[in-house]
Amino acid sequence: MIFSLFKKKHDQNEEGDAPSQRFVRPMEPADITHVLELIEEHDEDDANEAGACFDDTLQGMFVAIDDGKIVGVTGADAEPETSDIAWLSWTYVEKSSQRQGIGRYLVNGLIGELKNAGIRKVFISTGDYVEDGEDIYAAAKAFYYDLGARLEMKIDDYYAKGEARYIYGLDxxxxxxxxxxxxSGNLIFDGLEEADESADGVLLSWREYNPQEDSAMDPAQKLTEYLDQARLEKARFIGAAIPFDLSEGAIKGLKKKGFVQVGELKDYYAPGIAQLFWQIITDK
Ligand SMILES: CC(C)(COP(=O)(O)OP(=O)(O)OC[C@H]1O[C@@H](n2cnc3c(N)ncnc32)[C@H](O)[C@@H]1OP(=O)(O)O)[C@@H](O)C(=O)NCCC(=O)NCCS
Structure with missing residues (x-):
């Protein structure tokens, strides 16, 4: 697995090689309690979800240490659909240490390691949840922009009605x-799956069309069946995240059903092959 390449990193002082007090290292089981407290300082639900993930694996997770204490956490998950892109995961800096460059130091360290592991692009997903009139992810968005990430797609009503999903790309x-x-090819839709972290959103799953096995199948009828099923299950939106190179036939079918393309993630499947996102908001 790619993340086995990660190693401890030390900052260098001005004279040369002695390590300073701030460094980034892979997260260890003994860090879990402290890291969860750090996340909980920001959001209790996130801490609970992160705890469940950490029970599975700490692979790809890193902590920033400053003066002997954990002050931040970050990580990345490899994207299973491709071999060379990843998603930024749990990224938090303790409140009393913010705006001191720790987040930048931490994520740039992670990016260096991802680069060594052959990852060519990182995607970052965030929302626009508003509490007391404030976008609680405003700082995160400014931070991603500072890192060089740029907004590639905004999916309205994704997490919940009125709450959009923003996806940034960082080369x-x-x-x-x-x-x-x-x-050059085509795909067929072959099922429905829950849209990640969305309340009531579903995605059409797909596979590449195989003329030998699929010639008796009517792709348009299949699509109709899945849409009927999604409506029956009261899906608030139906989405299709599909590769550009296999999308020609599928797009015709989606358009006929009233889907609209809301955006694309550049160079997702491979350089030059974007992931297109089509969506229809249903009347529940
Ligand atoms: C986002 C977060 C990780 C940034 O960590 P940080 O250590 O404070 O960030 P840095 O000090 O490295 O900031 C780097 C740059 O990002 C931008 N930035 C960071 N926080 C910002 C803020 N609150 N407002 C505006 N810009 C901000 C600035 O350009 C900053 O550079 P500058 O300080 O020289 O102006 C931190 O605010 C955090 O933990 N937020 C809560 C958790 C969260 O939202 N995580 C993302 C989940 S989607």
Whole structure:
């Protein structure tokens, strides 16, 4: 697994090689309690969810240590659909240590390690939840922008009605300017799955069309069946996240059903092959 390449990192002082008091190292089981307290300082629900993830694995997680104390946490999850992109995961800096460059130091350390592991791009997902008139992720968005990440897609009403999902892309490798490939194949929708972290949103799952196995199937009828099922299950929206190169036939079907393309993630499946996101908001 790629993250086995991560190693302890030390900052250098001005003279040369002696380590300073601030460094980033892989998160260890003994850190879990402290890291969860740090996350809980920001959000109790996030701490509970993070705790469940940490029970599974700490792979890809890092902590920032300052003067012997954990002051921040970050991590990345490899994207299973591709071999060379990742998603930024739990990223928090303790409140009393914010705006001292720790978040930047921590995530830049992570990015260096991801680069060594062959990851060419990181995506970052966040929301626009408003509490007491304030976007609680405003600081995070300013922080991502400072890191060099740029907004690639906004999906309205994703997490809940009125609460959008924002996805930022951060190139680790300079993107190679490749022409998008010809739309050479096709996909068929083959089921419904819950949209990640969304209340009542579902996604159409898909696989590549195989002329030998699938010739008897009517893709348009399949799509109709899945949409009927989603409506029956009272899905608030139905989404389709599909690769550009296999999308020609699927797009015709989606358009006929009233879907609209809300955006795309560049170079997602491979350089030049975007992930397109199509969506229909249903009347529940
Ligand atoms: C987002 C977060 C990790 C940033 O950590 P940090 O250590 O305070 O960030 P840094 O000091 O490294 O800031 C780097 C740059 O990001 C931007 N930035 C960070 N916090 C900001 C804020 N509150 N308002 C505006 N810009 C901000 C600035 O450009 C800053 O550079 P500057 O201080 O030289 O102006 C921290 O605010 C945090 O833990 N927030 C709560 C958790 C969270 O929202 N995580 C993301 C979940 S989606």
């Amino acid at each position: 680790i490798e300079e993107p190679v300017n490749v022409e998008p490939p010809a739309q």
